[in-house]
Amino acid sequence: MQPQFLKFCRLTPEIVKNAAEKFGTPFYLYDENTIVEKCRQVLAMPNAFGLTVHYAMKANPGKALLQLITAQGLNVDTSSLNEARRAFLAGIPYDRMILTTQEIPFGQDRTDLEKYIHAGLTYNVCSKRQLLLIADYAAAENVPLSMRIHPGVGSGESASRNTGDKYSSFGVHLTNIPEVLDTANARGIVINRVHVHIGSGGDPVTWRENIDRELMFLEKYFPDAETVNFGGGFKEARMPDEDAADIQALGEYATQRILEFYQRTGRKLHMEVEPGTFIVANAGFLVTRVLDKKRTGKDGFNFIILDAGMEANTRPLMYGSRHPFYVVSKDGQLLSHESEKRKNSDAFVLVGKCCESGDSQCLTKNGEIAPRLLTEPQLDDYVIIGGTGAYCSAMSPYNYNSHPQYTEVILRRNGDVQVIRKPQTMEQIVQNELPLEISQTNSTNKRQKINASYPIF
Amino acid sequence: MQPQFLKFCRLTPEIVKNAAEKFGTPFYLYDENTIVEKCRQVLAMPNAFGLTVHYAMKANPGKALLQLITAQGLNVDTSSLNEARRAFLAGIPYDRMILTTQEIPFGQDRTDLEKYIHAGLTYNVCSKRQLLLIADYAAAENVPLSMRIHPGVGSGESASRNTGDKYSSFGVHLTNIPEVLDTANARGIVINRVHVHIGSGGDPVTWRENIDRELMFLEKYFPDAETVNFGGGFKEARMPDEDAADIQALGEYATQRILEFYQRTGRKLHMEVEPGTFIVANAGFLVTRVLDKKRTGKDGFNFIILDAGMEANTRPLMYGSRHPFYVVSKDGQLLSHESEKRKNSDAFVLVGKCCESGDSQCLTKNGEIAPRLLTEPQLDDYVIIGGTGAYCSAMSPYNYNSHPQYTEVILRRNGDVQVIRKPQTMEQIVQNELPLEISQTNSTNKRQKINASYPIF
Numbered sequence: 032m033q034p035q036f037l038k039f040c041r042l043t044p045e046i047v048k049n050a051a052e053k054f055g056t057p058f059y060l061y062d063e064n065t066i067v068e069k070c071r072q073v074l075a076m077p078n079a080f081g082l083t084v085h086y087a088m089k090a091n092p093g094k095a096l097l098q099l100i101t102a103q104g105l106n107v108d109t110s111s112l113n114e115a116r117r118a119f120l121a122g123i124p125y126d127r128m129i130l131t132t133q134e135i136p137f138g139q140d141r142t143d144l145e146k147y148i149h150a151g152l153t154y155n156v157c158s159k160r161q162l163l164l165i166a167d168y169a170a171a172e173n174v175p176l177s178m179r180i181h182p183g184v185g186s187g188e189s190a191s192r193n194t195g196d197k198y199s200s201f202g203v204h205l206t207n208i209p210e211v212l213d214t215a216n217a218r219g220i221v222i223n224r225v226h227v228h229i230g231s232g233g234d235p236v237t238w239r240e241n242i243d244r245e246l247m248f249l250e251k252y253f254p255d256a257e258t259v260n261f262g263g264g265f266k267e268a269r270m271p272d273e274d275a276a277d278i279q280a281l282g283e284y285a286t287q288r289i290l291e292f293y294q295r296t297g298r299k300l301h302m303e304v305e306p307g308t309f310i311v312a313n314a315g316f317l318v319t320r321v322l323d324k325k326r327t328g329k330d331g332f333n334f335i336i337l338d339a340g341m342e343a344n345t346r347p348l349m350y351g352s353r354h355p356f357y358v359v360s361k362d363g364q365l366l367s368h369e370s371e372k373r374k375n376s377d378a379f380v381l382v383g384k385c386c387e388s389g390d391s392q393c394l395t396k397n398g399e400i401a402p403r404l405l406t407e408p409q410l411d412d413y414v415i416i417g418g419t420g421a422y423c424s425a426m427s428p429y430n431y432n433s434h435p436q437y438t439e440v441i442l443r444r445n446g447d448v449q450v451i452r453k454p455q456t457m458e459q460i461v462q463n464e465l466p467l468e469i470s471q472t473n474s475t476n477k478r479q480k481i482n483a484s485y486p487i488f
Numbered sequence: 489m490q491p492q493f494l495k496f497c498r499l500t501p502e503i504v505k506n507a508a509e510k511f512g513t514p515f516y517l518y519d520e521n522t523i524v525e526k527c528r529q530v531l532a533m534p535n536a537f538g539l540t541v542h543y544a545m546k547a548n549p550g551k552a553l554l555q556l557i558t559a560q561g562l563n564v565d566t567s568s569l570n571e572a573r574r575a576f577l578a579g580i581p582y583d584r585m586i587l588t589t590q591e592i593p594f595g596q597d598r599t600d601l602e603k604y605i606h607a608g609l610t611y612n613v614c615s616k617r618q619l620l621l622i623a624d625y626a627a628a629e630n631v632p633l634s635m636r637i638h639p640g641v642g643s644g645e646s647a648s649r650n651t652g653d654k655y656s657s658f659g660v661h662l663t664n665i666p667e668v669l670d671t672a673n674a675r676g677i678v679i680n681r682v683h684v685h686i687g688s689g690g691d692p693v694t695w696r697e698n699i700d701r702e703l704m705f706l707e708k709y710f711p712d713a714e715t716v717n718f719g720g721g722f723k724e725a726r727m728p729d730e731d732a733a734d735i736q737a738l739g740e741y742a743t744q745r746i747l748e749f750y751q752r753t754g755r756k757l758h759m760e761v762e763p764g765t766f767i768v769a770n771a772g773f774l775v776t777r778v779l780d781k782k783r784t785g786k787d788g789f790n791f792i793i794l795d796a797g798m799e800a801n802t803r804p805l806m807y808g809s810r811h812p813f814y815v816v817s818k819d820g821q822l823l824s825h826e827s828e829k830r831k832n833s834d835a836f837v838l839v840g841k842c843c844e845s846g847d848s849q850c851l852t853k854n855g856e857i858a859p860r861l862l863t864e865p866q867l868d869d870y871v872i873i874g875g876t877g878a879y880c881s882a883m884s885p886y887n888y889n890s891h892p893q894y895t896e897v898i899l900r901r902n903g904d905v906q907v908i909r910k911p912q913t914m915e916q917i918v919q920n921e922l923p924l925e926i927s928q929t930n931s932t933n934k935r936q937k938i939n940a941s942y943p944i945f
Contacts (some may be wrong), residue, residue, distance in 0.1 A: 089843055089889050095924040103926075110843035114889040116914050121923070133793050135840040137777040158780050160867065198857055199845050200782045200791035200837075247795040277568060322592040323615050325657045328640060334657035336590050345885065349805055349846065380657075384590040386546055386567035388656050388885075397854065400655055410617065426844075426888045428802065433547050433570040436920065438762065443925075457573050462912040463893065466578075467552040467559075468900075 034271045034369070034417070035225060036313040039068040042442055047318055047413055048363035050311050050440060050448050056320040056413070057339030058438040059424050061097065065314035067444070070103035073306055076282035079289035080299040086128050087307030088114055091315070095441060095451035100310060108263070108305040110139055114134065115147055126151025131179055133201070135160055138417035148174055155179050155226050157202050159211045166218045175361065178203060178211070182244050187465010201228065206329035208252050225249045228305070230264025235277060238264070239284050246292050260303035261285065267312045269418030270353050271369060276309070308421040316418020317343055321408045322384060332380045336419055341390040342434045344416060344423045348389045351396030355382065355417035358408045367406035369417065381414060385432045392416060402436040412482035430460055491728040493770040496525040499899055504775055504870055505820035507897060507905050513777040513870070515797030515895040516881050520556065521719010522771035524901070527560035528761055533739035536746035537756040542586050544720050544764030545571055546770070547878035550896060552908035554578040557767060565720070569597050569843050572604055583608025588636055588683065590658070592617055605631055612636050612683050614659050616668045623675045634681035634717065636658060637670070639701050657684065678712045684718025685762070692734060695721070696741050701937070703749050717760035726768045726875030727810050728826060733766070765878040772877020774800055778800065778865045779841060789837045789859060794871055798847040799891045800875055801880045805846045808853030812874035813838065815865045824863035826874065835859035838871060842889045849873060853929040887917055
């Protein structure tokens with residue numbers, strides 16, 4: 032049975048084969064129809080007094096995807112000034128962006144931030160220092176600000192992805208809200224939006240608790256807030272045994288709470304959410320080819336060496352994330368499907384081509400090897416790694432072992448496959464490097480005395 | 489007391505401050521004197537019948553460092569065809585390179601590989617398939633090949649960095665040696681070099697066992713081998729409580745075994761080693777600045793937010809690696825030194841500026857937070873992350889959150905600080921991106937019927 036996360040996918044083995052022959056492996060392939068349908072799902076979330084959806088572009092910041100997603104009606108959640116700049120270069124106006132960052136803008140960054148705010152960017156203040164640095168400008172321009180709250184609790188797929196509890200540093204901690212608000216009030220700054228992001232993969236119970244806590248903060252501390260931003264963290268199912276967040280149920284819950292809030296206070300809150308993974312994760316496929324096969328002795332593993340690995344999808348190494356695998360023969364036949372094991376399935380370990388033991392697509396959170404069942408691919412067959420639309424191209428050490436950033440293509444709804452990122456060249460990899468100045472090199476073989484006054488580190 | 493790994497370092501707090509004011513943080517700074525002295529140490533390893541040292545450029549492939557290191561007399565260990573190309577662009581001839589890769593060369597790659605071998609590159613065959621693909625060329629040109637053996641045992645700092653045992657796929661597994669050798673013999677190919685790499689961080693006992701095993705393989709299977717390559721994996725101490733490999737003792741042990749081998753067989757073996765981390769790890773410093781400070785409640789942590797993190801040093805997130813921290817005040821005073829705690833030390837968690845909970849420099853191998861003792865830095869002070877010369881700039885997801893690749897500079901032995909990599913610009917980040925073709929976009933809001941003949945994945 033076709034898993035839910037492939038419900039809208041229009042990718043076929045034949046398209047894989049044709050694209051591989053045309054562009055050469057490895058490459059990322061994004062399915063437009065999946066993205067469009069996921070945007071539609073999120074935009075259809077139930078709400079009480081209006082909904083704005085910001086796409087968390089850190090998940091995948093490519094120009095074409097930004098254009099596609101914003102064309103569906105989503106705005107953009109940016110995590111850095113550079114993301115705002117990048118979105119603008121893709122044609123997205125600043126008034127469709129919210130900026131939530133750990134950065135502190137100095138110099139040109141500060142000038143730019145003020146310019147972006149002037150053009151309509153929503154600045155989501157995350158610390159007292161951020162507030163203080165923008166205070167004069169915001170007060171003078173009479174610009175309201177958003178504030179990110181650290182709610183003291185959190186959820187997440189792993190300890191290192193837990194954004195809400197004491198283990199993370201994001202936002203104004205709940206114990207500091209009064210102090211930071213006093214600072215804002217003293218300068219006449221209005222906080223018209225409250226933001227809490229609890230973390231990726233949160234279960235529905237935690238998400239509902241988050242909604243309750245945030246509305247409590249909002250009622251207690253933020254009399255001017257008109258918008259409640261629930262952040263992102265809609266869990267997506269990448270594997271057949273995983274469950275995606277039920278955003279319909281979450282929307283219904285939020286609607287009910289926002290209506291109750293209205294009945295208590297007379298305030299109509301606009302709702303915002305910031306999905307990233309939920310929009311693009313299952314729209315992305317990393318198409319690789321089998322370079323080699325090895326068995327490490329009788330008690331060893333069956334290794335399948337692919338022509339892409341950690342330099343294109345580091346999530347298994349960083350977080351022990353699992354991705355679905357599909358095997359397509361070199362002549363375009365589907366041999367193995369993640370949720371429907373075919374004949375002759377055996378346990379294999381899929382690894383990349385980097386000179387790094389961690390370059391594996393089959394790791395657990397503890398770094399152990401977890402072989403996976405699939406029909407044995409032959410040399411030169413294609414192995415497609417699914418669920419690679421989010422935090423893969425965006426968060427990989429592209430140039431490790433001096434490999435290039437790979438081609439990215441999109442499968443349009445009409446069946447066309449178009450390039451949206453050309454492969455990086457070797458000249459581009461080294462374009463900012465400067466040689467060692469030779470006049471200095473001559474001295475390196477002579478032993479210099481270390482100046483005794485050097486206060487060595 | 490100054491730890492051993494800073495013995496040759498000429499970096500001073502004043503140099504940090506001046507460089508930071510000139511180039512802006514964050515940036516990587518490499519200490520030339522440390523690199524030169526580490527090269528000298530490795531080149532001075534005891535040996536019986538000659539030694540060649542290959543620098544494992546995957547650790548740090550920057551042009552200037554390649555030029556500096558090869559100027560000291562080291563050759564280059566390349567892990568991909570692209571690394572060979574990159575080293576050549578840095579001015580290093582192919583006859584000073586050895587190539588050990590998981591790649592299978594097709595098309596242009598194959599043509600190039602033959603060209604490089606013709607120019608003197610040593611090809612270290614790692615699988616039967618690699619041998620078969622190069623066999624005709626090697627036989628016709630009468631070029632001897634090297635062979636990497638998978639010795640069936642290994643060591644490493646973590647499961648995912650264990651390159652020698654059944655958990656890794658590198659090299660011709662010992663159980664396959666006869667079969668692969670038969671293939672070589674049938675084609676008249678001479679294997680004149682045997683290579684085993686056991687893995688990073690191996691303890692001396694494992695390393696010695698490796699030497700014994702490799703010489704046993706060599707004696708049993710490789711009558712034509714003239715060179716024994718022991719790979720890399722010299723453990724380097726990044727922290728004061730860590731011990732570096734005693735390469736003098738390892739060299740003495742290898743010398744003794746190679747002499748015994750000579751007495752038994754009459755064969756004089758040339759020795760090779762391939763250090764990467766050992767040469768550059770402690771020569772590298774990531775200079776960051778304190779952006780913000782936060783405390784997450786009474787039972788929470790003291791967070792120090794730096795202007796660089798996982799996008800510049802991902803090793804703590806990937807492997808739980810520890811790095812030394814130094815705090816330098818914004819006016820250039822050393823406040824805190826890793827191996828000599830100063831007054832008012834407290835436990836802090838150093839994190840970066842990415843919108844990612846895992847963006848921390850204080851993680852254990854299990855992803856837990858491990859706060860570190862240091863004198864409290866103030867806003868805008870410098871925090872220097874040491875031990876970042878290897879696998880940091882080379883293996884980081886530079887562009888996560890759309891941050892640029894950062895400036896790299898080198899502190900010359902004469903005290904000059906020179907730029908060896910200019911910072912990446914936003915235009916460069918997006919230079920290969922193509923926009924969505926607009927003629928297609930118009931259709932995205934119309935619901936298309938899925939063609940029923942689509943064999944959906």
